[in-house]
Amino acid sequence: MVAAAERIWLGELINAFAFIGAGGHHAGRDFFGGYCCFNDVAIAIERLREMHGVRRVAILDTDAHHGDGTRDIYRDDPAVLHVCLCGSDYASADGTKVDVAVYRRCLEAGARSDEVYLEAAEAALAARAGTFCPDLLVWYFGFDGHRGDYGDLGLTAACYNGLVGLTLALSGQVCGGRLLVVLGGGSRADLASSLIPPIIARLADAAR
Amino acid sequence: MSSERPNLMPRTGIFYHPSFSRRSYLTVGRRLAAFPDALGDLLALPQVVLFEAQPVSDELLLKVHTADLIREVAKDPL
Numbered sequence: 001m002v003a004a005a006e007r008i009w010l011g012e013l014i015n016a017f018a019f020i021g022a023g024g025h026h027a028g029r030d031f032f033g034g035y036c037c038f039n040d041v042a043i044a045i046e047r048l049r050e051m052h053g054v055r056r057v058a059i060l061d062t063d064a065h066h067g068d069g070t071r072d073i074y075r076d077d078p079a080v081l082h083v084c085l086c087g088s089d090y091a092s093a094d095g096t097k098v099d100v101a102v103y104r105r106c107l108e109a110g111a112r113s114d115e116v117y118l119e120a121a122e123a124a125l126a127a128r129a130g131t132f133c134p135d136l137l138v139w140y141f142g143f144d145g146h147r148g149d150y151g152d153l154g155l156t157a158a159c160y161n162g163l164v165g166l167t168l169a170l171s172g173q174v175c176g177g178r179l180l181v182v183l184g185g186g187s188r189a190d191l192a193s194s195l196i197p198p199i200i201a202r203l204a205d206a207a208r
Numbered sequence: 209m210s211s212e213r214p215n216l217m218p219r220t221g222i223f224y225h226p227s228f229s230r231r232s233y234l235t236v237g238r239r240l241a242a243f244p245d246a247l248g249d250l251l252a253l254p255q256v257v258l259f260e261a262q263p264v265s266d267e268l269l270l271k272v273h274t275a276d277l278i279r280e281v282a283k284d285p286l
Contacts, residue, residue: 003259032280038272197250207219
């Protein structure tokens, strides 16, 4: 993940997908849990800052659960925009830390949960990313919110297809297409095999 | 990985390590058992390159995490 971020920043890649062996977004500065050990996204950000002078990074966290570790590390850092779709609503005074409550909305939406989730993601991120002007966009992609996985929000492949479209479009608008997709939660092998390749295919199509 | 192809820009990188398919802490299971084969023809695309993920240094970890956390992770039975 660190190498992926560096290669994107150096222009050797336009975008990337990073598989993981352990999760990252529940690892804070001095705590870990929820199947996360080290905060991979934060480690990559610190590497970019130290070695390459990168300052501003936007993170869209669509893992089913709140990215509490990432929030802990960057709570007081206005150069990191952290938009997390989770179970409660919150916005920091400076607007760079945002939580969007999607659990109830998806439950009530039933068969329209994909549409509702996508609308929430776009509404939370699009305008903020445009104002924030990040150097890099990171999409923390968990598929645990897919129907039948442990964070079931009723989502389907259509939602993840929409999310990769959203992040590709936004990265193109605000940071030269620099997009890093990082695998987060999700437990089912069948879902991993059916959901991940189409996302990478969209990244590759954008990089042609 | 051996599929790096120079001089084809711009490109999409895939960062992966075989250990991710053998055992995943995230699920204490094998959710990525089918990879990288599940990527199929994507790996043959000229703009796609597969990299093997590498470990980072403790020095870099310490820029984000405390030394106590690193020690506790090392002791974690999972």
